[in-house]
Amino acid sequence: xxxxxxxxxxxxxxxxxxxxxxxxxxxxxxxxxxxxxxxxxxxxxxxxxxxxxxxxxxxxxxxxxxxxxxxxxxxxxxxxxxxxxxxxxxxxxxxxxxxxxxxxxxxxxxxxxxxxxxxxxxxxxxxxxxxxxxxxxxxxxxxxxxxxxxxxxxxxxxxxxxxxxxxxxxxxxxxxxxxxxxxxxxxxxxxxxxxxxxxxxxxxxxxxxxxxxxxxxxxxxxxxxxxxxxxxxxxxxxxxxxxxxxxxxxxxxxxxxxxxxxxxxxxxxxxxxxxxxxxxxxxxxxxxxxxxxxxxxxxxxxxxxxxxx
Numbered sequence: 001x002x003x004x005x006x007x008x009x010x011x012x013x014x015x016x017x018x019x020x021x022x023x024x025x026x027x028x029x030x031x032x033x034x035x036x037x038x039x040x041x042x043x044x045x046x047x048x049x050x051x052x053x054x055x056x057x058x059x060x061x062x063x064x065x066x067x068x069x070x071x072x073x074x075x076x077x078x079x080x081x082x083x084x085x086x087x088x089x090x091x092x093x094x095x096x097x098x099x100x101x102x103x104x105x106x107x108x109x110x111x112x113x114x115x116x117x118x119x120x121x122x123x124x125x126x127x128x129x130x131x132x133x134x135x136x137x138x139x140x141x142x143x144x145x146x147x148x149x150x151x152x153x154x155x156x157x158x159x160x161x162x163x164x165x166x167x168x169x170x171x172x173x174x175x176x177x178x179x180x181x182x183x184x185x186x187x188x189x190x191x192x193x194x195x196x197x198x199x200x201x202x203x204x205x206x207x208x209x210x211x212x213x214x215x216x217x218x219x220x221x222x223x224x225x226x227x228x229x230x231x232x233x234x235x236x237x238x239x240x241x242x243x244x245x246x247x248x249x250x251x252x253x254x255x256x257x258x259x260x261x262x263x264x265x266x267x268x269x270x271x272x273x274x275x276x277x278x279x280x281x282x283x284x285x286x287x288x289x290x291x292x293x294x295x296x297x298x299x300x301x302x303x304x305x306x307x308x309x
Contacts, residue, residue: 009050010042033089044082051068067111074105079188125200135193143248183244
């Protein structure tokens with residue numbers, strides 16, 4: 001069934017969603033948002049299955065051609081469109097996002113389908129993997145800070161305590177909004193980071209076992225973030241009061257556990273030899289130093305890279 005999916009399938013779904021968005025200019029409808037989300041969601045599902053098919057059937061480096069990157073960019077934009085439309089159903093966001101999605105799909109038809117060589121592809125996917133995980137980590141931390149401030153502010157108001165003279169905190173409404181956005185952004189960034197890591201693993205022709213501490217801890221954190229985001233999205237009371245603050249605080253605990261595992265436990269993640277975390281990091285350091293020196297980077301950058309190797 002997957003083999004029968006083509007770019008026309010999801011492009012047509014997005015085009016119908018765009019046409020429905022355009023009808024906002026002429027009349028109002030109570031069911032339009034649901035139908036738009038249905039067509040866009042069906043398109044995103046077909047889009048996802050198509051990319052999965054492309055990745056699984058790749059003989060060299062999966063999802064590394066210019067064609068694939070155009071489709072990946074369109075896929076990300078559709079995910080953003082669905083999120084914004086769900087939370088802001090009256091805003092005509094699709095009139096601006098969906099034409100860009102269709103333009104990217106059209107540009108993909110003109111782009112090269114030749115995959116990159118293994119080394120450049122691994123380098124690119126490694127950057128994507130690290131960048132998304134970094135953004136996800138920052139989002140979780142921001143959510144934790146906003147959640148902690150919310151709980152402090154809510155406790156003070158509940159006890160009718162006067163605000164400290166030198167400790168002013170934002171309003172509960174503002175902190176609640178930051179909590180909600182941080183939760184959604186963190187699950188998207190961590191999810192994309194995990195997905196990019198899986199592609200990187202395939203590019204390098206390595207298979208990290210699920211028993212690897214970094215793999216299961218990252219998967220556990222992503223699973224919690226996804227469950228928390230879905231719970232907050234579909235159960236409206238979870239977006240009110242202290243519930244969303246508790247969700248972001250627990251998300252931060254998962255982050256601490258994941259980072260502790262990465263720092264304290266032997267893992268094959270990031271190793272070139274797959275012989276264990278600490279041992280492989282030492283063995284790969286000379287290669288890292290040599291590669292960095294070839295690029296004539298500063299000694300400070302070289303030293304920083306050695307510490308990460």
